[in-house]
Amino acid sequence: MTKINYLRKISESEKPFIIYKSDKGFDLYTDFSKKIILTNNNIQNFINKATQFKSKRKETDLFIGFFGYEVLNDLIGIKIKKQKSLKFPKGIFYKPETKIKLQNKLDYKNLELINSKKSFKISMNKASYKIIFDKFKKKIKSGETYQIKICTKYSNKSEIDALDFFCRLVKTNMAPEAFMIKDKDYSIISCSPENLITKKNDLITTKPIAGTLKKNKSLNKIKALAFFRKNLKETKEHNMIVDMERSDLSKICKPGSVKILKKKIVEEYKDLYHYVSLIGGQLKNKVTSLDIIKAMMPGGSVIGCPKISTLNLLNKQEKKSRNIYTGSFGYLKFNGDMRFNIIIRSILNFNGKSEISVASGVVIDSNAGHEFNENYIKAKSLMDLYK
Amino acid sequence: MIYIIDHQDSFTHNVVHQFENFDEVFCTNFNKINKKKLKEAEVIVFSPGPGAPKDYPISSKIYKKYKGKKKIIGICLGFQQILHCENGKIIEQKKIYHGFQSKIKVISKNSLFKKNSQFTVGRYHSLKLKEPFAAKNFEITMRCDISNTAMTIENNKEKIYGFQFHPESFLTENGNLLIKKILSA
Numbered sequence: 417m418t419k420i421n422y423l424r425k426i427s428e429s430e431k432p433f434i435i436y437k438s439d440k441g442f443d444l445y446t447d448f449s450k451k452i453i454l455t456n457n458n459i460q461n462f463i464n465k466a467t468q469f470k471s472k473r474k475e476t477d478l479f480i481g482f483f484g485y486e487v488l489n490d491l492i493g494i495k496i497k498k499q500k501s502l503k504f505p506k507g508i509f510y511k512p513e514t515k516i517k518l519q520n521k522l523d524y525k526n527l528e529l530i531n532s533k534k535s536f537k538i539s540m541n542k543a544s545y546k547i548i549f550d551k552f553k554k555k556i557k558s559g560e561t562y563q564i565k566i567c568t569k570y571s572n573k574s575e576i577d578a579l580d581f582f583c584r585l586v587k588t589n590m591a592p593e594a595f596m597i598k599d600k601d602y603s604i605i606s607c608s609p610e611n612l613i614t615k616k617n618d619l620i621t622t623k624p625i626a627g628t629l630k631k632n633k634s635l636n637k638i639k640a641l642a643f644f645r646k647n648l649k650e651t652k653e654h655n656m657i658v659d660m661e662r663s664d665l666s667k668i669c670k671p672g673s674v675k676i677l678k679k680k681i682v683e684e685y686k687d688l689y690h691y692v693s694l695i696g697g698q699l700k701n702k703v704t705s706l707d708i709i710k711a712m713m714p715g716g717s718v719i720g721c722p723k724i725s726t727l728n729l730l731n732k733q734e735k736k737s738r739n740i741y742t743g744s745f746g747y748l749k750f751n752g753d754m755r756f757n758i759i760i761r762s763i764l765n766f767n768g769k770s771e772i773s774v775a776s777g778v779v780i781d782s783n784a785g786h787e788f789n790e791n792y793i794k795a796k797s798l799m800d801l802y803k
Numbered sequence: 804m805i806y807i808i809d810h811q812d813s814f815t816h817n818v819v820h821q822f823e824n825f826d827e828v829f830c831t832n833f834n835k836i837n838k839k840k841l842k843e844a845e846v847i848v849f850s851p852g853p854g855a856p857k858d859y860p861i862s863s864k865i866y867k868k869y870k871g872k873k874k875i876i877g878i879c880l881g882f883q884q885i886l887h888c889e890n891g892k893i894i895e896q897k898k899i900y901h902g903f904q905s906k907i908k909v910i911s912k913n914s915l916f917k918k919n920s921q922f923t924v925g926r927y928h929s930l931k932l933k934e935p936f937a938a939k940n941f942e943i944t945m946r947c948d949i950s951n952t953a954m955t956i957e958n959n960k961e962k963i964y965g966f967q968f969h970p971e972s973f974l975t976e977n978g979n980l981l982i983k984k985i986l987s988a
Contacts, residue, residue: 559880559929560853562901652902656927659814659902659972666816671823676973722813725853780899 423524432599441519445512454507456490467705467752481509482745485738488714501737526580539569549784564720565775574770578603593757606762612715613756618699624717626654627691640689641682660716667711669697715758718742741773806844810852817971846874849881856887874962882965892933900926904974906948914944925974
């Protein structure tokens with residue numbers, strides 16, 4: 417059986433499955449023997465139990481799934497007031513029994529898309545965005561936050577074939593942390609570029625992105641680097657994230673072991689350049705998986721800085737639940753190793769509704785109109801999939 | 804032992820690691836102070852953090868209680884906290900420095916650091932000290948080359964030191980050296 421047929425077969429079988437970008441291609445996980453729906457009450461227990469095994473025997477000795485934004489706030493003691501929500505679970509993890517390696521080129525098409533051509537509604541218009549933006553700028557002036565990311569949502573009514581969407585998305589926007597989940601009552605598709613945690617034995621790294629530049633014919637990698645270096649706003653935002661991630665790692669790493677392994681480099685993707693740093697450290701001896709998750713999540717680069725006061729400001733402002741957006745997807749291996757991304761550039765399809773969330777940063781020298789449009793550009797590549 | 808009071812900043816643990824180069828460190832949130840440990844500590848460090856000194860009355864109380872009895876070091880908000888307790892006014896500045904690298908210069912011959920020496924430092928501050936500022940035994944010892952903003956204060960008599968910039972930031976060159984010298988003063 418070829419792998420191409422496999423995708424068609426699994427889609428037709430209606431079995432839940434997950435696809436996650438690997439180094440060389442993709443890994444597909446299926447035949448789930450357990451499904452754990454997370455709540456504020458069971459999350460700690462789940463994380464502790466998931467990684468209590470000393471060794472990992474099989475490639476499927478892991479839990480794979482996601483933590484939503486709200487449950488991650490609750491985990492670090494930040495309460496969110498009642499928000500409008502889809503009643504979507506706060507997090508779901510699966511225990512797979514089958515793992516299949518797939519190549520980078522995913523061939524699957526479904527031309528009979530059902531009901532996916534409804535136009536998108538935006539959660540706030542430019543005028544109300546500007547009001548929030550100006551409010552946060554004042555908070556920056558008074559020192560309550562140094563950088564904050566306002567989330568806007570685009571939603572429509574649609575039934576989608578998640579696999580078809582994912583295959584088309586990675587064709588145009590291949591990303592190192594891309595993933596999709598297809599379950600009976602929901603699906604998630606994401607081309608996240610950002611790794612939040614890679615933990616193997618006692619080594620941990622995080623790879624924040626701050627700074628994105630759309631490609632054009634006159635640009636190359638060297639010119640992109642020169643652009644980021646010259647651009648004071650991008651540089652300052654990036655610096656802030658690097659120091660914040662160093663600090664988050666320092667909570668769980670041995671003193672003196674936290675190092676910037678790659679400092680402010682440019683990575684090239686199909687349509688964009690990203691300004692990226694890689695920071696790593698050696699974990700302290702008695703650090704648990706729960707300690708690691710609490711130290712690193714929710715990922716700082718999509719929240720703002722400093723994390724706690726900025727989260728409080730955001731949660732007071734945002735009337736709609738972020739759901740999966742700026743949560744984390746990935747896996748926890750039985751032996752305690754883990755890999756998690758930050759869920760951005762994603763579609764959540766649930767109860768016949770699709771939701772795309774995007775955010776961009778307010779720093780002292782950003783401009784409301786520019787950031788609002790920037791959000792639209794980020795959402796557009798996902799909305800285009802519905803055409 | 805060094806007691807670091809965390810004002811819930813996202814840079815505090817960089818400060819912790821930096822001070823751990825030199826001594827044992829105990830760190831808690833500003834509203835979860837371990838009084839026994841605080842009493843035992845030889846040095847108290849007020850961490851950076853969001854907001855303004857007036858938002859942290861507990862830290863002000865601790866400063867007043869231990870001033871002159873223990874070495875006190877303030878970073879960014881912590882620096883402003885010390886100044887606030889010394890009747891300095893902390894105000895918003897026109898130009899805001901977040902993630903900004905600046906050159907600063909030692910301007911006083913009474914500093915632990917040599918007059919006219921230069922440092923490259925990382926800054927994250929919305930607020931600054933309103934000048935003129937005067938308090939007994941305190942001196943502004945370093946200033947920003949360009950804006951002239953006060954960047955350090957030293958009180959070598961009562962061993963109180965403050966940095967408006969962030970010695971623990973990766974943007975600061977020789978940050979460890981600065982801390983080492985102040986800890987051994």
